[in-house]
Amino acid sequence: MASLAWASVPLYDWFCRTTGFGGVTQTSKTESDVILDQTIKVRFDASLERGMPWEFKPVTREIEINIGATGLAFYEVYNPTNRPVVGTASYNVTPYDAGAYFTKIACFCFENQALAAGERLQMPVSFYVDPEILNDRDAKYAKVITLSYTFYETEASGETAFLLEGEETSVN
Numbered sequence: 001m002a003s004l005a006w007a008s009v010p011l012y013d014w015f016c017r018t019t020g021f022g023g024v025t026q027t028s029k030t031e032s033d034v035i036l037d038q039t040i041k042v043r044f045d046a047s048l049e050r051g052m053p054w055e056f057k058p059v060t061r062e063i064e065i066n067i068g069a070t071g072l073a074f075y076e077v078y079n080p081t082n083r084p085v086v087g088t089a090s091y092n093v094t095p096y097d098a099g100a101y102f103t104k105i106a107c108f109c110f111e112n113q114a115l116a117a118g119e120r121l122q123m124p125v126s127f128y129v130d131p132e133i134l135n136d137r138d139a140k141y142a143k144v145i146t147l148s149y150t151f152y153e154t155e156a157s158g159e160t161a162f163l164l165e166g167e168e169t170s171v172n
Helices: 002-019 096-101 131-135 158-171
Strands: 039-048 055-058 062-066 071-078 085-094 102-107 113-115 120-129 144-154
Touching: 039 055, 039 071, 039 120, 062 071, 071 113, 071 144, 085 096, 096 102, 096 131, 113 120, 120 144
Parallel strands: 039 144
Antiparallel strands: 039 062, 055 071, 071 120, 085 113, 085 144, 102 120
């Protein structure tokens, strides 16, 4: 029973990443090699976990791109506190059926983000909508896809902790 419970989280994560279940996106190191004339709208949403001290928003709320073309969007984050804060972003795509076809090439959500006190930055996400979406009996009807992120405060570790300690030292 204990082994089954221990294995259930990674198996569920693998299942969601493989199938796009629950709006989990795909990842790729390369762009799509097929670009269609058909377009799709992509909306961007941002939220914060309760107690997360940052301000977080998409720079552009919506874009329209050709299916298969690489899109680039930016999110802006600001740490208004007087202390460094480390955060990590979780994400999903709606409608959920489209998650298996929404592919991220690069994203700020792949790593923890560390912001010094008063720091503001714009973070990119590059992506494409896989043309195979048009062959899915449910997902092919999606006209708008929403990419949502929620930032959570996390503990600084490894190199991030070292960098933050250096920032605190240089501020004092």
